[in-house]
Amino acid sequence: MIKLNKTHYAVLGMLSICPMSGYNIRQMIKQSIGNFWSESDGQLYPALALLNKHGYVTCKSANKPGARENKIYTLTDKGKDELREWLALTPETHSVRNEAMLKLFFGANTTPEINFDHIENLRYQAKAMLAQLTAMRKQLISEEKDSAHLPYWLMCIDHGIQMNEARLSWSESIINNFKK
Amino acid sequence: MIKLNKTHYAVLGMLSICPMSGYNIRQMIKQSIGNFWSESDGQLYPALALLNKHGYVTCKSANKPGARENKIYTLTDKGKDELREWLALTPETHSVRNEAMLKLFFGANTTPEINFDHIENLRYQAKAMLAQLTAMRKQLISEEKDSAHLPYWLMCIDHGIQMNEARLSWSESIINNFKK
DNA sequence: TCGCACATGTAACGCGTTACATGATTAC
DNA sequence: GTAATCATGTAACGCGTTACATGTGCGA
Numbered sequence: 031m032i033k034l035n036k037t038h039y040a041v042l043g044m045l046s047i048c049p050m051s052g053y054n055i056r057q058m059i060k061q062s063i064g065n066f067w068s069e070s071d072g073q074l075y076p077a078l079a080l081l082n083k084h085g086y087v088t089c090k091s092a093n094k095p096g097a098r099e100n101k102i103y104t105l106t107d108k109g110k111d112e113l114r115e116w117l118a119l120t121p122e123t124h125s126v127r128n129e130a131m132l133k134l135f136f137g138a139n140t141t142p143e144i145n146f147d148h149i150e151n152l153r154y155q156a157k158a159m160l161a162q163l164t165a166m167r168k169q170l171i172s173e174e175k176d177s178a179h180l181p182y183w184l185m186c187i188d189h190g191i192q193m194n195e196a197r198l199s200w201s202e203s204i205i206n207n208f209k210k
Numbered sequence: 211m212i213k214l215n216k217t218h219y220a221v222l223g224m225l226s227i228c229p230m231s232g233y234n235i236r237q238m239i240k241q242s243i244g245n246f247w248s249e250s251d252g253q254l255y256p257a258l259a260l261l262n263k264h265g266y267v268t269c270k271s272a273n274k275p276g277a278r279e280n281k282i283y284t285l286t287d288k289g290k291d292e293l294r295e296w297l298a299l300t301p302e303t304h305s306v307r308n309e310a311m312l313k314l315f316f317g318a319n320t321t322p323e324i325n326f327d328h329i330e331n332l333r334y335q336a337k338a339m340l341a342q343l344t345a346m347r348k349q350l351i352s353e354e355k356d357s358a359h360l361p362y363w364l365m366c367i368d369h370g371i372q373m374n375e376a377r378l379s380w381s382e383s384i385i386n387n388f389k390k
Numbered sequence: 391t392c393g394c395a396c397a398t399g400t401a402a403c404g405c406g407t408t409a410c411a412t413g414a415t416t417a418c
Numbered sequence: 419g420t421a422a423t424c425a426t427g428t429a430a431c432g433c434g435t436t437a438c439a440t441g442t443g444c445g446a
Binding site: 036039040043046062063065066067068110113114116117118120121122123124125126127128129130131132133134135136137138139140144145147148149151155177178179181182183185186188189192193195196197199200204 | 216219220223226242243245246247248290293294296297298300301302303304305306307308309310311312313314315316317318319320324325327328329331335357358359361362363365366368369372373375376377379380384
């Protein structure tokens with residue numbers, strides 16, 4: 031039995047929502063789980079090819095004559111089983127790397143202004159993410175109200191909202207102290 | 211001019227606090243910035259060797275006769291300049307990968323109990339991290355009260371505290387809804 | 391006709407982890 | 419005596435990003 035990596039499971043998961051092309055998966059990952067997951071092109075297409083080769087997904091070329099290439103991948107029963115088994119395993123915690131925090135930790139080596147700028151940036155990013163997630167939440171509730179996925183998708187969005195609210199209040203409290 | 215990577219800057223930053231051995235750097239990274247940064251052995255020692263080779267750090271073997279090997283690295287002026295320059299650059303945001311959230315997003319493919327377990331784990335982890343960070347905060351305030359690093363170190367710790375408080379309240383609200 | 395979005399892929403390179411190799415010292 | 423910790427390093431492998439290569443369809 032071949033060993034699958036995280037990219038493979040992310041792809042299987044996406045295909046559990048509905049059949050899609052590689053390009054669609056790419057977009058979906060950016061739009062819906064971009065807040066806590068990412069894949070790059072160089073991983074995605076080879077992953078799809080391997081999943082297809084081993085029967086976790088099937089592939090149909092859905093190009094009308096003369097149309098552009100379009101391969102639609104569909105999850106097989108084998109793929110569903112594999113996904114279910116992976117979902118039952120305790121998630122591995124992988125190392126976090128937050129460069130902004132690293133710089134701040136060494137902040138005494140530079141000027142207060144530079145550190146302040148970095149925190150300002152973080153505040154701005156948190157605010158932007160919050161706006162985006164809040165809009166997404168609203169949209170999801172109206173557009174997916176009958177979907178079995180909705181409760182789980184809301185949990186993920188709410189996690190993002192809470193994380194960014196925390197970031198925002200953290201950065202604002204530092205900025206306010208700095209101005210005094 | 212040679213191109214340094216993140217590991218090199220993390221090492222330079224650690225040596226800006228005080229001269230240390232590779233082993234000390236390893237420990238310090240785990241203990242003090244482990245909350246938002248990590249390095250592995252396979253990166254650390256080669257990074258130190260390269261920094262030494264190019265004059266960013268100097269190295270003195272501080273082994274008393276018959277004692278175990280112990281190389282103490284010290285930041286040079288060139289190293290300090292390099293660190294300062296890097297600190298002034300806007301931090302790059304690198305892709306986040308949170309496997310627990312990924313599994314939750316695909317939660318509709320498995321049982322509520324399995325998802326509940328994952329969230330329980332997250333709650334437990336957040337609680338443990340909070341306890342650790344709170345203790346660290348207290349210790350820092352008393353032990354480093356005259357250090358120029360203290361304000362920045364507190365910002366980092368407070369960031370961790372706020373993140374984990376958000377995680378905790380998020381997981382608890384889901385668990386409470388689940389029990390109803 | 392130009393540029394953008396659609397669409398699929400490969401190659402090269404560097405990053406990061408794990409396991410391995412070695413050996414001294416200290417605590418039980 | 420044996421296990422844990424101190425201490426330094428290398429090798430192998432897989433992961434992940436970036437840049438490249440190629441071509442279609444559509445709107446301004």
